[in-house]
Structures are given as structure tokens and as C-alpha cells.
Amino acid sequence: MAMMEVSNPATGEVIEVLKTDSENEVLEKIRRGHAAQSDWKRLDAHEKSRLLKEWSRLVEDNKEALANIITSESGKPIRESIGEVAYAKSYIDWYAEEAKRIYGRTIPANSANKEILIAKQPVGLAIGIAPWNFPAAMITRKAAPALAAGCTFIAKPAEETPLTTVKLVELALEAGIPEDVFQYINGYGHEIGHLFTGSELVRKISFTGSTEVGKKLIQASANTVKHVSMELGGHAPLIVNADADLDFAVDQTLAAKFRNAGQTCICPNRVIVHESIEAAFTEKLREKVAALKMGNGLEADTDIGPVINEEGYNKIYNQIREAESKGATVVCGNAFDTDPEKQTYFIEPTVLSNVSEDMLIMQEETFGPVIPITTFNSIDRAIEIANGTPYGLAAYFFTNDYRLGKYLHENLEFGVIGWNDGAPSAAHAPFGGMKESGLGREGGIEGIEGYLETKYISIGNHIQK
Numbered sequence: 001m002a003m004m005e006v007s008n009p010a011t012g013e014v015i016e017v018l019k020t021d022s023e024n025e026v027l028e029k030i031r032r033g034h035a036a037q038s039d040w041k042r043l044d045a046h047e048k049s050r051l052l053k054e055w056s057r058l059v060e061d062n063k064e065a066l067a068n069i070i071t072s073e074s075g076k077p078i079r080e081s082i083g084e085v086a087y088a089k090s091y092i093d094w095y096a097e098e099a100k101r102i103y104g105r106t107i108p109a110n111s112a113n114k115e116i117l118i119a120k121q122p123v124g125l126a127i128g129i130a131p132w133n134f135p136a137a138m139i140t141r142k143a144a145p146a147l148a149a150g151c152t153f154i155a156k157p158a159e160e161t162p163l164t165t166v167k168l169v170e171l172a173l174e175a176g177i178p179e180d181v182f183q184y185i186n187g188y189g190h191e192i193g194h195l196f197t198g199s200e201l202v203r204k205i206s207f208t209g210s211t212e213v214g215k216k217l218i219q220a221s222a223n224t225v226k227h228v229s230m231e232l233g234g235h236a237p238l239i240v241n242a243d244a245d246l247d248f249a250v251d252q253t254l255a256a257k258f259r260n261a262g263q264t265c266i267c268p269n270r271v272i273v274h275e276s277i278e279a280a281f282t283e284k285l286r287e288k289v290a291a292l293k294m295g296n297g298l299e300a301d302t303d304i305g306p307v308i309n310e311e312g313y314n315k316i317y318n319q320i321r322e323a324e325s326k327g328a329t330v331v332c333g334n335a336f337d338t339d340p341e342k343q344t345y346f347i348e349p350t351v352l353s354n355v356s357e358d359m360l361i362m363q364e365e366t367f368g369p370v371i372p373i374t375t376f377n378s379i380d381r382a383i384e385i386a387n388g389t390p391y392g393l394a395a396y397f398f399t400n401d402y403r404l405g406k407y408l409h410e411n412l413e414f415g416v417i418g419w420n421d422g423a424p425s426a427a428h429a430p431f432g433g434m435k436e437s438g439l440g441r442e443g444g445i446e447g448i449e450g451y452l453e454t455k456y457i458s459i460g461n462h463i464q465k
């Protein structure tokens with residue numbers, strides 16, 4: 001029997017040891033999820049809605065417990081974990097309502113004795129594979145629309161953060177959602193992923209994680225032509241124009257960048273500032289970044305927790321060192337506190353200026369608490385730098401000039417745009433990426449579409465009078 005240790009990345013302490021599902025157990029869960037599909041699909045929409053609302057109520061009642069689990073297994077500061085529980089719950093609330101709004105339509109036929117009906121039906125058993133950085137919200141953002149659409153659902157949490165999923169599924173079952181309708185599988189993605197993609201019983205894979213793994217899942221899903229939704233990596237630009245409200249732009253940059261120690265797919269990774277305001281912007285940012293407190297997320301005054309693991313740490317460390325070697329200036333931060341024995345990895349929030357596009361930090365996703373600043377002198381140049389990446393998830397810009405803002409949002413190749421807004425995410429909006437950042441959208445009315453098939457019924461031989 002294979003076991004999985006879950007530890008706190010801030011202290012190295014083992015929190016729990018979980019059994020992983022064997023190959024046979026994974027296949028049995030898939031079989032059970034598939035078998036439960038026809039009853040769940042038939043359950044009326046108002047009852048599905050009621051069950052989701054009950055799940056939401058239990059999440060609210062258990063928000064401190066859930067937040068503690070999130071912080072313990074991911075290292076996220078507790079304030080942010082409380083925020084994540086509210087964010088995760090907002091997806092359940094939104095889709096509890098959307099369950100009642102899955103509408104069909106009729107189309108006028110080209111013949112008097114015909115009628116065409118359009119119906120929506122659940123795609124079938126869906127598997128949601130989640131990353132470690134938002135262990136609650138990335139599960140509810142998939143499970144709630146799937147269940148609302150009438151799909152049975154299996155959650156596959158990241159190996160670093162399975163405990164949040166265990167608790168969320170327990171609460172869903174306590175709410176009355178049948179156990180084969182909502183299950184979880186515990187295991188290492190690279191070992192069991194082929195069981196999901198290879199099964200004809202799985203009709204949809206919704207994945208949030210790295211672009212590298214997403215590409216593999218798209219390829220492997222092709223054999224059984226599954227529905228796929230892919231929320232992949234990002235490398236968000238943040239443009240500050242000369243006319244922007246500087247204090248506001250600095251505060252929003254700070255809030256957007258240091259969510260989860262910079263380990264958020266929409267964290268701004270490339271700050272592109274008009275050359276006329278660069279010195280003032282950088283100084284204001286330096287003051288605020290230097291005041292951030294790094295530490296154990298379970299302590300109430302912690303702003304920045306550890307990065308998740310050695311691999312993440314090495315990537316960020318190398319990006320900083322390479323940028324320095326190519327001429328970047330360290331404005332603040334650049335201190336590292338690691339204990340390889342406990343496997344704890346802290347990186348002080350860091351600001352770099354004099355950054356150029358040939359540096360790794362401007363090219364690959366960072367996923368860490370580092371802000372590289374570069375400059376522009378024309379808006380087309382800012383757009384060129386921003387779009388110069390295979391990623392297309394989120395982009396931010398700060399300007400009070402309406403025409404410039406319109407020009408920017410029309411020309412930035414990103415699925416989520418924050419215009420004078422460092423916190424664009426919301427359950428009622430369609431989150432997702434362009435280019436190599438993904439396929440499909442989660443949230444909003446688009447988020448349930450990915451779990452629905454469209455069927456049309458052409459009815460002939462109408463009674464003619």
C-alpha cells in the first residue's frame with residue numbers, strides 16, 4: 001500500500017500521511033462515477049441547486065478549519081486562506097443558481113411540418129485535476145459547475161495539498177450529494193493520469209496546472225476524444241502608463257503580485273512602466289515591498305509564506321541570479337532562507353530594475369515573490385513586450401485615459417484583463433487563457449458550458465391543419 005506524506009512547507013512538519021489509491025481503486029472510482037451518472041443527470045435542477053447550497057452552507061460553517069488546512073499544507077498566509085475559502089464558496093453559490101438556468105431553445109424550421117429543439121445535456125463523468133496553489137478554489141471552480149450541469153465528478157488534488165479536497169468532499173457528502181456522484185482520488189498525477197485519459201467512461205478532463213502537463217493531457221485525451229478544459233500557466237504583464245494614479249497602481253501591483261508569495265497563475269511577472277515615472281514608481285514600490293513580513297502562514301501577521309518546494313525555489317533563484325548577471329539592479333529583497341533538511345524554502349520579496357527582455361525572468365513563468373521592472377516609451381512598445389510570450393492568461397494596465405485603455409484591451413492577447421484592477425477574478429466572470437495558457441473558461445455562464453453537450457432534435461411530421 002503506497003502512502004503519501006503531506007507536510008507544512010513553512011516548517012517541514014509532517015501533517016498527515018494518506019494512502020494513495022491503487023490502479024484498481026482508481027478504475028473502480030471511475031466505474032462508480034460513471035454508473036452514478038444517469039440518476040444524477042435525472043435529478044431535477046432545483047434539487048441539485050438545493051444540495052449545492054447546503055454544501056456552500058457547510059463550507060461557510062467550516063471556514064476556519066478549511067483555512068487552517070490550506071495554510072498548513074500550502075504555506076499560504078492564513079488571511080489569504082480565509083479569503084480563498086470565501087472565493088471557493090462563491091463558485092458553489094454561483095453554480096447552485098446556474099443549475100436552474102440551463103436553457104435550451106427552439107429554431108424556426110425551413111418546413112411547416114418540422115420543428116427543431118435545442119437541448120443541453122451533461123457531458124458525463126468529469127475529472128478535475130487541481131494544482132497546489134489554490135487547493136480549495138481550483139476544486140470548487142470545477143466541481144460546482146460539473147455537478148450543477150448534471151455530471152458526476154472526481155477531484156484529483158495536487159500531491160502537496162490533498163487534505164483540503166478531502167475536507168471539501170466530506171462536506172459535500174454531509175450536505176447530501178451522493179458519494180458516487182462526488183469522489184476524490186489521491187495519488188501522483190504522473191503515475192495515474194493515463195488511467196483518466198485512457199478510460200472511455202471519463203468524458204471530460206478539466207485541468208488546472210502547468211502548460212507542460214496540460215499539453216500531455218490534451219494529447220492523451222485525443223484517443224477517446226474527450227472534452228478538455230485547460231487552465232494553464234501564465235506570465236502576466238502589468239503596464240503602468242505615465243497618466244496612472246501612481247499610489248493606486250503601486251498598491252494594486254503589490255496586491256496582485258504577492259498573493260500566495262507570487263505563486264498565482266495571474267500574478268504580474270513583468271512590470272512595464274513608462275520611463276518618465278519609473279524612478280517614482282520603483283521607489284514607492286520598494287518602500288511597500290520592504291515592509292512585507294515573511295514567515296509561517298499560521299502566524300496572523302505573516303504577509304509572505306514559503307515557496308512550495310525545492311523545484312520552485314531553484315527556478316526563482318536562477319531567474320534572479322541570471323537577471324543580476326545580465327545587469328539587473330536589486331532594488332530590495334534578494335535574501336534566501338532555506339533549510340534543505342526540513343525542505344523549507346523562503347525567498348524574500350524582491351524587486352529588480354533595469355530588466356531586459358532577454359532575461360529568463362521575462363521569458364518563463366516565475367511563480368515566486370519577485371517583481372522585475374522594465375520601461376517603455378511608446379504604448380505600442382509596451383504592447384509588444386507584453387505580448388512577447390507564448391502565455392496569454394492575464395494582463396493588467398493602469399491608465400485613466402479611456403481611449404488608451406480601449407486600445408490596450410483590444411491589443412493585449414490575454415484572456416483576463418485588469419484595467420486599473422489588480423484583482424479581476426470573480427466566480428461570475430469567465431476566467432481563462434489564450435495561446436498556451438489554456439482552452440475553455442471557468443466561472444460565469446461560460447464555466448458551466450464546458451460540462452454540457454448541445455443536442456438538437458429535428459421533429460418532422462408535424463400535424464398539418
Ligand SMILES: NC(=O)c1ccc[n+]([C@@H]2O[C@H](COP(=O)([O-])OP(=O)(O)OC[C@H]3O[C@@H](n4cnc5c(N)ncnc54)[C@H](O)[C@@H]3O)[C@@H](O)[C@H]2O)c1
Nearest residue numbers: 130131132157158189190193209210213231232233234265
Ligand atoms: N490558469 C489557471 O487558472 C491556473 C491556476 C493555478 C495554477 N496554474 C498553473 O499551475 C502550475 C503550478 O501548479 P503545479 O506545479 O501543481 O502544476 P502541475 O502541472 O505540476 O500539476 C498540477 C496537477 O496535475 C497533476 N499531474 C501532474 N502530471 C500529471 C499527468 N501526467 N497526468 C495527470 N495529472 C498530472 C498533479 O498531480 C497536480 O494535481 C503553474 O504553471 C500555474 O500557472 C494555472
Ligand SMILES: O=CCCC(=O)O
Nearest residue numbers: 133134264265266425
Ligand atoms: O492561480 C490560479 C487562480 C487564481 C485566481 O483564480 O485568481
